[in-house]
Amino acid sequence: MSGDLSTNFWSWEFRCPCPKCKKIKVRVSSLLLFKLEMVRMAFDGLPVIVLSGNRCPEENKRVGGVPNSEHIPNPDGEASDIKIKGVKPIDIGLAAEKIGGMRIGIAKTYCHLDVKPPSPSKFWIYLGGKIIYSAKIENESLLKFYQIIKGKEGE
């Protein structure tokens, strides 16, 4: 098994799904691919399912992505939304935190990973259509930040 982007990843997985981008070259940061291979390894080689990789600005707007999203290739796409069957998004996030060098967004059904430096948040949580950023103070530990937000949610 060998992908055309890296050992386990294929460009079709990262392609912008809009009709306009059908024939555009898929561009994914090699650093991101390396990190994703490490995430895969952290779960004993369970397949990492890419739900969203590259997005053109129009597609990013359509799916409600933040402006200047790392999903938009510039020149390479530096973000992916992933899931692993049977693994909770927070557990993917915690594995990614251990690997390091990634910003991590936790959603209900997937985990966003990108290789942009923190600016200023390293972690965030998608909650009811909103994004809660860890900002500076809770940048130290994803688990702590997650517990604070989840605790608030339960109140």
Ligand SMILES: [Zn+2]
């Ligand atoms: Zn597109």
Ligand SMILES: [Zn+2]
């Ligand atoms: Zn994302």
